[in-house]
Amino acid sequence: MRRRTWLLGGTAAAGALLVGWGVLPQRSRMGAAALLKAAKGEIALNGWIKIAEDGSVVLAMPRSEMGQGVHTALPMLAAEELDVPLTSVRIEQAGPDTIYGNVAMLVASLPIHPLDEEHEDGFGRVKASRWVVGKVARELGINATGGSSSVSDAWEVVRMAAATARASLLGAASLQWKQPIEELTVVDGVVKHAGSAKSATYGELARFAAATPPGTVTLKSRKDWKLIGRPAPRLDIPAKTDGSARFGLDVRLPGMRFAALRLCPMLGGSPGRIDPAAALAMPGVERVVQIPAYAGSTAGIAVVANSTWLARRAVDAVHVEWQARPGGNLDSERIAQELTASVKDGSGFRFHERGDLDAAEKSARVIESWYSAPYLAHATLEPMNCTAQVQDGRVQVWAPTQVPEMCRAMAARVAGVPPAAVEMHVTLLGGGFGRRLEVDYVAQAVRVAMDCGGAPVQLVWSREEDTRHDFYRPMHVARLRATVDAAGQPLSLHIKSAGDAISPRWMERGIPALTGPVDLPDKTTSEGLFDQPYGVPAQRMEHVATRMGVPVGFWRSVGHSHNAFFSESFIDELAVAGKADPLEFRRKLLGKAPRYLAVLDLAAEKAGWKSPAPAGRARGLALHESFGSIVAQVAEVSLGPAGPRVHRVVCAIDCGTVVNPGIVAQQMESSVVFGLTAVLHGRIDIHNGVVRQGNFADYPMVRMASTPQVETWIVPSERPPGGVGEPGVPPLAPAVANALFALTGERHRKLPLGSV
Structure with missing residues (x-):
């Protein structure tokens, strides 16, 4: 295996300092109470939690609410550890301190194969890499809502902040009442001592608690959870319903x-x-x-x-x-040609390699296909x-x-x-x-x-300016090549793609301290290609990072959004070439990936994969991991005079520990609607430097009448939470494309599919 090593620091002394810093404990994210401005009657107990005089809880909120439910999910974490009703927790915008930075999002930017992490024993290379990047992220403290990381980032820090506040409140009651802390209980924010019949609200204890050390703090045992894992009404819905919410x-x-x-x-x-x-x-x-x-x-x-x-x-x-x-005007057709040439002739960065690919390609049948995805706009409802x-x-x-x-x-x-x-x-x-x-x-x-x-x-901005001056999802082109044995089983898989890298451009334009170009390898270019779970013996995944001049940015599920279309459509091609059922073909390749197999089987079962589809329809299947969550989808599709129609999408997801299953279902439904717009209609064309699309007339959205029935099934898990805002988007395009092939016998390798 060819490995790449990145050296930080130009001298042995610098390297020694880096290593020494790297093994130090990570900086605490608890934060001092002084970070929170306390209004009249409020007492801050740490950098995240304040207690009001009526006993209600104020949580510092560093993440933005854009429909994903984070303003409910994070209060649920605090309410659980504080033993208060969810409705008694309100939020307040967090300040600029680094404790509110999104550590999980930066750690997730490491190009680590998910199976490498699952199969690593002890504190190996993967965990060491995450440890160091986590330390860097804590120092930088970049506050961002993205990468489906809000809950995973808050999972420990918000619960620990709430548990620490609870410990101080109980300690205050214990000292005031001179009763053992082990004999105290909390019910809906009221501390009680059964033996003496004494009780006090959090509001009554808060001032004394601010001066009471919390002692040893432990998080609640999973078996004692009352909120986490159960559906709860979203706290932001009433204001959005009555019009008082402020956008x-x-x-x-x-x-x-x-x-x-x-x-x-x-x-x-x-x-x-x-x-x-x-x-x-x-x-x-x-x-x-x-x-x-x-x-x-x-x-x-x-x-x-x-x-x-x-x-x-x-x-x-x-x-x-x-x-x-x-530099002259831009043209999307010319860019597509240049990307194809880059795949053929360019030198790509190898994100993943195992086995002897060259030997495999000399001795077996070769199957090769080209796939492409266009530029896409975000088209947010609020310009x-x-x-x-x-x-x-x-x-x-x-x-x-x-x-x-x-x-x-x-x-x-x-x-x-x-x-x-x-x-x-x-x-x-x-x-x-x-x-x-x-x-x-x-x-x-x-x-x-x-x-x-x-x-x-x-x-x-007008809608036209919003569409014509976006930071677009990049156009990407990929060549996928596999060799298969006489039984149709893949021996090798070689994927080479080309397209602009997003992260370097985003860093250059958004971080004023950077004064020059940033050209480090960008995981987002190859995510969904280099990190597949399939047990193909020889693999090589590489990407040619280009710089075409079109402004590009992060788009919901980023590289996964198009790379899943490339990879999962091609896996279906290999199944067809081997005369195998697409489900069984995948199952055979997932022997060392039981989590993926469980998600795949659940989706197939709930979709009725082994039973005939309704007349005039066909089913397509896709499996994809992104943002720490595994999603399988089965799409049920028909084809009429107006083009493809998606009637039903069955989603199965393993997203680790679920905080609110209702929000998970909402996000799967949202992902399907958002993703289906891109699958059927989405494209940005540039001619003579001008974006041709301008409004919803020529950049159409999926409407309610054509929205499919969406079912969500959750695989139980005790792993830490993964993302849910984006993982439902990537599998949809290949599931629909695979269904169209099953329906028509024609393979579509270029998005969008609406003109099929």
Whole structure:
């Protein structure tokens, strides 16, 4: 096996220091009580938990709510350890301290094969790598909501913070009442001592508890859980139902102005001569502001007016002579050709290799196929928007964002103030899907606000700007080649892909401290290819990282979203070539992956795989692991004059310990609807530098009438929680494509499939 070793530090002394630092204990994420601002009647017990005088609990919330249920799941963890009703926990936006950084998301960026981790005994290479990266992540403290990591990251720290607070509260009662702590119980936030009949609420004990050391803290035993693992109503639904929930577009402030944006139609271009006369002549229009190319965006202009509608009318009235990007205009057809050439001729980074691939390819039947996936937009229901106010050397920002501290840093950079002078207000997000991991729209709003004399200004993108100036899921091309023996069993699997790497570009544009290009190997390019569970003896997985000039970003399930289509469609091809049932073919290759096999079998059983499909329909199967969770899906598909129709999708998932099974089901359903839009319709075409699609008329969504029935089945597990927001997306495309093959006998290797 060929291995790659990364050396950090240029001297032996530096290496020794690194090793010495690496074996030190990880920095605690508990945090001091001083990190939480205590309102009247509130007492902070650590950096995560406050107790109000009425006994209710306030949890510091570092993660953004964008429909995934995190504002319910994390309070459930706290409520469980504190023994309080879920409804008595409320949330408060966490501050900028590093204890709120997302450690799990950075650890998950390591290109580790999941079976390597499962089969590792003791503290080996995999666990050591995770340990070191975890330490780095704790030091960096990057607060981000992404990678389906919110619950897995909070799993230990939020429970421990709540358990520590509970220990201090019980300790306070024990000292005050002079009773053994072992004789105290907690019921719904009330501490009781049966022998003396004494009781007190958390609110009554909180002030004394703040000065009481917690002593030895232990988490609840699984058998004692009352909330975790059971369905619970989502805490955010009532406000979203009655209209009191505040999204970015709902922000209203005294004296607010409104701005509309118009970016250069050619990606990477810029405005030349600008004539604002027609716009400024409109009553209620205040100014025209030129917008630089912030954080990887395209340059343009904005118009400030007394309403969003007027600002949109006025920005279209500004006459601008647009200039193309210095490197020439982009074209998606040409890019596809270049990616194919890169696979054929380029040198790829090998993410995974085992066995003797070259020998296997010389002595057996070779099966080869090419697959491709287009650029995709995020198309969040709530278009990009941000409200900013710059006044007296301070900046306030109200934004639906997944990265509040990166927004703070970018706002400070644009306004020329220190980050401490920027106050972030994170609103609810009307969809994120990775688009709100970017900070371009925040920089633009701050720049406009700087010209508004201290008045707050709300910048809102039109749907057309949102579609034509996204950070797109990259276009990728892959060649998959396998050799099979006389019985049709695969002896080797070689996958080589090409496409832009996302993580380096995101780091360059979103982290101001970086001053040069970042070109480290990016796991997202090959995830879902290098980390397959199938027991093929010889494997080689490599990727050619390109830089085509199109702005690319994280898209729900990232590389898994297209790589699963490549790999699981090809596995079906191999099954057909070997005249094997797709289910049984996979089962034979999963002898050393029992967790995967259990998920696969459950999906097949619940879908009735071995029974005939309804007349005019066929079933397709796919299995995929991503973000710490394994998902198998069976799609039931028909084909009519309007194209494919997906009637039913059966999902089985092993996501480790389940906090709220209702949220898991919701996320599987959401993933199917979101993924089906991409499978059937999604594509971004670029011609002469301009994105052709602009709104839902030419970038259509799956609607309620064509939404399939979705069933979710959960495999019981005692492993730590995995992700649920994204793992349901990747298997859908291959499941649908495989069903279409079963229905028509024609293999489709290019997305989308809606025109089949």
